[in-house]
Amino acid sequence: MAAEKKHAAYICSGCGLGERLDIAALEAAAKKEGKMQVVKTHAFLCSAEGVAMIRNDIDNDGVTHVAICACSRRAKTEAFNFPTTAISRGNLREGVIWVRPDTDEARETTQEMAEDYVRMACAEVKAMTQPSGNPNTGMNKTLLVVGGGMSGMTSALEAAKAGYKVVLVEKTGALGGWAAKLYKRVPTREPFKAPQDNGVADLVAQIEADANIKVYLNSTLAKTAGAPGRFKVDIAMESGPTVTEDIGAIVQATGFSLYDANKLPHLGYGKSPHVVDQAGLEELARAANGGVMKRADGKEVKSVVFVQCAGQRDATGEHLSYCSGYCCNTSVKQAMYFKDANPDVDCVVLYTDLRTPGNGEDFYRSAQNKGVIFSKGVVSEVVPGGNACTVKFHDLILDDKAAQIEADLVVLATGVVPNSGVNIDAVPAAPAEATEGAAPVVEEKPISILNLDYRQGPDIPQFKFGFTDSHFICFPYETRRTAIYTAGPVRRPMDIAQAQEDATGAAMKAIQAMENAGLGKAAHPRAGDLSFPTARLEGCTQCKRCTVECPFGAIDEDEKRFPLFNESRCRRCGTCMGACPVRVISFENYSVNTVGAQIKAVNIPDEFSEKPRILILACENDAYPALDMAAMNRNEYSAFVRAIPVRCLGSVNTIWITDALNSGYDGVMLMGCKHGEEYQCHFVKGSELGRYRLSKVGDTLKNMNLEAERVFDLEVAITDIDTLPRKINDYAAKIQEIGMSPFKGF
C-alpha cells in the first residue's frame, strides 16, 4: 500500500455529458469541495486513450485514489479496472442526464445533481482503502461429496474430470442410492419411448476407475470443522477408525426418502401385500426381470391401477403438500413394465394432472400408444379384497363420485421427503397433549448429516418442507454455509436427469469456491471481492449482534467473547457492519465512513429554496441495477434524489439515516429485495435483518419530532424498471406535501 495518498478525479464529457452539464463547474466542485489534487476532463474517458491517461497518472504520478465521474459503476468495469487503486464512481450518465429532461427549466437542478455526485465520489474514495485480500486463506482443493447416489456420483465425477481430488462418503454399503433400486429408469435419450438401463453400474465403474476419487462406504461424517479451503472432516466408518480428511469445499447430495406409505391406510397400504408403493413395484419388476409381472403371492398381474398423488399435493395439511416432481413419469415407466411384458395387462393411471414436462411428453405418448389408460380421478379409498383390490375414486371426467375399478395390484405414488439432517432453526415443539386411546407419539430425532462445528448448528439451514435453503431463482446450489453446496432432491423435489444437472452445477460452484478461498476472495454473489470485515475490538461492547445476525455463520466468538471472523466463510454482505451499534466493523472499501462521507458531501439547499433532498440507499444487487436500467429506458425521475448503492439492505447502519436527517435531508428511501418466504435477497437474510433493524427508526424520528414518512422502505425487484421511477416521484411529491425538513442549515 502506498504510504502517500494522492487523490484524483476524472470527469468524462462524452455520451452527451459535455452538452448537458457545465463541466467546468464539475471540475471546480471536485477541486474545491472534493479536495482532489488532480482533476482532469476527457471527452471519451473509457476509450483506450482516456484509460491510458488514468493509468499513466497511477503509474507515474503517484495517484492512489481515483474518482471516476462518468457513467454508472456497473458500466465500463473492464475499462476502469485498476486493481491496485481505490476507485469510486460518480454516476453522471445513468444517475443524472439519462433520468432528467433536456430542458431549460431542468438545467439548474440537473447540474446540482451532477455536482453532488462528483462531490460524493470524491468523498467516498477519500474514505476508501484498496483491499489487499484475506490473509487467512486455506489452500486445500479437495472436494467432499456427501452421498453416493446419482447426484453424489455425478458431482464426484464432474469434479474429478475437472482435475480435482474428491472424497466421496456413502452411508450404505454400495454406491447408487435410489437409482440402484430401479429396474429401469425414465429415458434420457431419443426417442424417449421406452424405459432404459438405470445407468448406475456405468457410473460406479467410472468412479472405481478414477484415481482422483476416494470412496468411503458404510461411513458418515462425525465432524466438519474449519472454513472454505481448510475444512477438517472426520469420517466415521461403521467398522473401523475415524479418518480425518482435509477438504476445500463440500457438496451435500443426500437425496430423499419416500413418504411413508404406512401413513396412507385408507389406500390399503399395509392391509394387503397387493398395494405397493413405487419402490415396492420396482422390487417386483426386478424380480420379473423383463418377464410377466407377478405379485407377492406369485400370481401374474392382469390388471394394475396406479394412484398418483398418494399422500402428496395434499391440501388438507395431513400429508405432503408438494409434488415429487418425478412420479408421473415413474408411473408411466412402471406401467410400461407391464405392457412391454404383456400388452393385454390392463394398466390404468389415475391422476389429477399428469406432469411430464419436456421429453416426458414423448414418453407419456409412448405409453398411450402401448395402451396405458390415463384417466382423471381422485382416489378416495382402496379396498383390498380376497384376490383383487377395489379402487374407489371420483371420476373427474364424468364427475362420477362413485366410480370404481378392480385391480390385481395397486401402486401408490407417494412422494418424497428430503434427507436434510437437523433443522437448526426448529423451535422445539411443546409436547402434544396425549389424546385418549392414541398411541404415545414418539418424536423421531433427525440425525445430523454434516455435524458442522459451527455455532449456528450442525446442518445446512432449511427452507420449506425441510429442503435445504438456497436462492431459488438466481443461485440454486448456494447454501447459507459458504463453500457447502447442496444438489439433487435434498434441495428440492426432482428427477434423476435434473439431479445430475444439479450435481454438475454444484460441483462447478464448489470448485469456484475452493479457488476463490485460496486467493482470499469472496464467493457468490460478490465473487472475487478481496475486501473482508474487520472489527476495531477496543470499541466493541461484545453485544453479539454481529455473530447472531451474520446470515452465513461466518462470525464466531473468541475466548474473550469478542467477534472472531472466519473471513473465508464471509460473503461480504456487510450485515455485521449494519448491525453494529458502536460502528466498529468495517471493510477497507466499504464502511460507515465511505457512505457517511457521501451523505455529508451532498449540498443541502436552505429551507426556502423549495429544493428538497432525498437520500436513496439502494441495494446493489437489484435496486441499483433497476435504477440504471430505468435510466437506459430514459424513465425520468426527480432531480432531488441522491442515490448511494449499498451491498445489501442488511449493511445499512441506522447512523446513516440519523445523520442524513440531522443534516437536513427531507426524506430517506431504502430500496432492498423482497424478504420472507419468497425472498429475493442475494444474502438470503440480509434484507430481512436490515428491515427489522430499520423498523426501529420510528423512535428516532419521533425524538427528532419528524414525520414517520420521512423514512420510506421500498421493496424493489430488478425488473421494476418502469414502476421504480414512478415510485420515486410519488415519494418526492409526498415529501413536498409534508414540507421541508426543519433541520437544514445546522
Add this chain to the structure above:
Amino acid sequence: MSNANEQMAARYKNNFLKEIEEQAEMGEWVKMCMQCGVCSGSCPTNFHPGWDHPPQEIFMMIRAGKREEVLTSNSMWMCTSCYNCYVRCPRKLPITHIMHGIAEYAYRLGVAPKFQPTLHLSQTFWNNCTKTGRVNEVKLTQSLYFKDGFMAGIKKGLEMKDVALGLVKAKRLNIMEALGGGHKCKDIKGIQAMLAKAKELEAKRKAAKAAA
C-alpha cells in the same frame, strides 16, 4: 350392442385410443390434444346445451378408455361444420373432422344414438345425392319432414309451408322434382359403381388395420 361393435370392442380390448386412431377418420390426432378447451369455447354458442361432452372432454374420455360413453354420445352429432374449433386449435387438431370421424365410426358400429336427427339428415342427404349424382332438394325436404311418420310430416309441412311457398314464388323450389323430374347426372350407373367400389375399399382398409 351390435355384433360389429362387440367385435371391435374385443379387438381393441383395453386400448380405445388405438381403436379411434385406426378406425375413425383423423383419429390419430386425438392424442395431440392438450386440453386447453379453446374448441369448446369456439363452438357456436347455441349448440352448447345440446352437448353431453365438449370436444376436449371427448378427447380425454377417449384416452381414458371410456368407449361406450364416447360412442353413444350425442356430442359429435352437434357439429355444424363451422370449422371454428379447427382454425383456433393451438395444436392444429382438425377437430371438425375428428368429430365427424368419431360420429361416423359410432354409426358404422350401430351404437350412435337412436333417432339422432343429424344422423338421419346425413343418411338422407347422402342417399339422395348419390341416387342421381345430384341433390333433389324437394325429395330431400320431403324425406326429412316425413322421417317421424306421415302425420308428423304433414304437420311439419304445414309449419314450413310459408318457407316453401316463399321459395316456390321466388322460383327456387321446383315441385316438379318431387315427381321424378329435376336435375341428375347422366352417368348414374358409373357413379354408383364407383361408390360401391369406394365403400368396398374403405371397408377393406379399416378391416386390415383391425387385423394387423
Add this chain to the structure above:
Amino acid sequence: MARKEYAFYPGCSSQKGASASNYLTSVESMCKTLDIKITEIPDWNCCGASISYAEAGELPRHVMNARNFALAESNLPGQDIVATCAACWLGARESKERLEHNSGLMADTQEALKEAGLNIKAIPEIKHMVEVLIEDLGYDELKKPVKKPLAGMKFAGYVGCQTNRPFGIHGESFENPVYLDKLIETVGGEAVPYDQKVTCCGGALAFSEPDKAQAQIKDIIESAYDNGAEMLVTPCPLCQANTEVYQGQINKKYGTKFNMPVLYYSQLMVLAYGGSAKEAALPGNVIRARKLEEFAGK
C-alpha cells in the same frame, strides 16, 4: 377470347329452379361483364357436402369430388375449377388436399374412378368465385365496370363459415375477414361493422336442429339490424337460404319483426355494373329487396 376461363362447378343448389338459382343467374351476368368465361364441368356431380360424413365415410366422399376433378381435367384441360357454393369449394379443396397428401387414399380413389371409366393425372386448382374476383382480378379491376355505385346503402357482409374456415380467402384473418366488406365498398355500398360476421348460421343443422340453428340466425340478423344494416350480403348459398327463409319462423318464435333481404355479393355487383333487376335475379329473393329493385329501375 375471354381474359379468364374456368371450369365451372355450380353445385346442386345453383341450378335452374334450385334454392340458389338466383346466385347462378347473377354470377353468369357478373362474369359476362367482367369478361370471365365459365364453362360448366360436363356431368358434374354433388360434392357430398360436410353433412354426408356419417353415411358416406371417407373414401366415397373423396371419390365423388375426384370424379369432378377427372371430368374437369379431361374436358376442360388447363382450367382451374371455380365453385360458387362455399360447401362445394370446401369439399373439393379438402379432397384435393387429402388425395395429394395421402398416396394410399389416392390409389384407392383411382381404383374406384376406374369403375366410372375415369382417372386423375393432376388435380386442377380449386377456387371459390370470390377468389377469382379478388386474387385473379383484384379490386381495381372489379371497380372499373361500376356504372351505378350503390351509394348510401348499408350492408352487413355476412361471411359465415365455409369460405372463411378452414382455408380462408386471400390469407385473411379467420376472426375478421374483410374481403366481403371490401367487395361491398368496391361497388359503392357501405359495409357496417357488426359482431356476428363469422358466426355460424347452423349450416345443415338448420334442418335437423332447427331451434338451435334459428337461435344462431336470430343473433346474426339482430346484430346486423342493431348496427344499422339494411341488407345482408353473403358468399354462400346455405348461409343465404338459412338467414333469409327462416326469418318468418324466428319472428313467430321470438316476437321479432325481421324482414331483412339477404343478397349474394354477385347480385350487388350486377346492379352496380348497371344490370337490371332480372339480371341481378332480384325476383329470386324470398324477402324482396325493394330498395335495390327501385335502384335497378332508375
